[in-house]
Structures are given as structure tokens and as C-alpha cells.
Amino acid sequence: MLLREIKNIYHSELDAIYSKEEVNSFFYLLIEHYFDLERFILAIQPELVIDKKQETVIFQALSELKLEKPIQHIIGTAYFMDLDFKVNEHVLIPRPETEELVRWILDDHKNTAKILTILDMGTGSGCIPISLDKNLTDAKVFGLDISTDALKVAEENNALLNAGVKFYEADILSLDAETSAKELDKKFDIIISNPPYVRELEKAEMQNNVIDHEPSLALFVPDEDPLKFYSAVVNFAADHLNENGCLYLEINQYLGEETKQLLEESNFKTIELRKDMFGNDRMIKGIRK
Incomplete structure (x- = not known):
């Protein structure tokens, strides 16, 4: 034909x-x-x-x-930060907005002489920590996720891309009680998270290829408690960042000011809220005092 x-x-x-x-x-x-x-x-x-x-x-x-199956699931890969990542129904497909967040981190830290210690909380496919590991010389990079299936994908990407990220299975909401994550009870220079942040009320704005084919566990939060993951991440970061360490978050575009307030209440300084390429509040950075 x-x-x-x-x-x-x-x-x-x-x-x-x-x-x-x-x-x-x-x-x-x-x-x-x-x-x-x-x-x-x-x-x-x-x-x-x-x-x-x-x-x-x-x-x-x-x-x-x-x-309406995502094209990335059909071919089994997604392009992110000039790398091909394996993806499937157990992980979110990397978005351009997340790449903007990674590039922000690299712009801030690519010229540092220090060997950085980095943690990505809710790592999914591993696209964030692996990209940072590939671009920041000698950095010690860690990732955690609650999903065993997601971590299998992250580990495969780690091997395929010849990266050195160490992954752990742990729940962001109960990290202090996680015996499996005791190795993460240390200080970090950078903590990043792109946790679930889509409220149930926002489902109507989403395309079917996302709702039907990407993991709900990584997407949705209750309408009545939309910042529950951010509260957990910010509290963890307040205790586990080195002085002047940086917290970077991808956020719900409708909850930028509320997320900023969380950082202020936890005594972060120099808080910066940034818009993505579409003009939406999409990422925030805070520095630990």
C-alpha cells in the first residue's frame, strides 16, 4: 500500500x-x-x-x-531534556513544563563547584533526577516514589541512559515512618517535587488521553485538600535541606499563591513563583534559611 x-x-x-x-x-x-x-x-x-x-x-x-491512547505509550518512549525515556501506563508522560523546571534548576546550579546532593520526591519515570544526574557533574541524585511499577520504569531508564540515580520506594505522606527510606534521612542541597496536584473538579478541563491512560495516583488530589502533598514535601524539605538549600516545585496553576504561602509559613526565603511557557503559574522555588 x-x-x-x-x-x-x-x-x-x-x-x-x-x-x-x-x-x-x-x-x-x-x-x-x-x-x-x-x-x-x-x-x-x-x-x-x-x-x-x-x-x-x-x-x-x-x-x-x-x-485516544497517548502516542508516547504507543511507541513506548517520551522525549525529555534531549533524552528518550521509557514510559507506560504506570508513569506520567513528561511534560514541557517539567522540562522548564529542570532547566531552571540547571541554570541555577550548573556552574557550582560543590558536589550537590539532590532528591526528587515522586519520581515517576525518573525523568527529573536522571536529567539532573546527566547534566550536573558528580552530583549525588536520589529519587523516591510510592509506586513499585513506576520505580521499575525509573530503574530501567536509569540503566538505559547510563545514569547513577538511586531510587527508593516510599510514601511522601509518611516519610518519617518509612523504614525503607532511612537512607534518605540526610541533608540535601536541592529537593524537587512534581507531586499530584490536579483537583477532582479540574477533570473536566483534561483530555481523555490523560484521564484514561495515565496513572490517577500521580495526578489527582481531593478538592478539599489539594495541597496535601505539598505540605508534606515542604515539611520534609524544611528539615532535610542544608542551609541555603533550594526547594523546587511544579505546581497547580490555580494555587500558586497558596503554595507560596506554604513556603512562607515554613520559613523559606527568596521565594520565587514562575510562569510556564503558556503564562500559567507553574513552578516555585524557595531557599531554606
């Missing part, structure tokens, strides 16, 4: 669900991933034909896209 005909079928089947630009992006990403074909291939070989085996793969992906 002609590849350009398959592209036309993609649009006829998917344009009612996604934008035409998204459908083009899906199609080109899939032919590159499965067939090692560049996106300009149809411009130079408009009569290119793929075989039956290739057709099966590309049409299976089409079926999954019609069910």
Missing part, C-alpha cells in the same frame, strides 16, 4: 479527534519510530510502498490513537 494513502487514512480517521497538525505529527513520528523513515520521505518518494507487515503495525497504531 502507498504510504501517502495511509497518511490520508490517518487524517480521515483522526481529524475529528485531533488537530490536523497533531495527526501529521503522529504519522511522521510513527514512521520514523517503526520504519526509520524521515518525515520528508513522501516529498522525495511520493510512490513509496510499505509491505503487509508494516501496514499491520501502522494500522494497529491508528486503532490505538482512535481510542
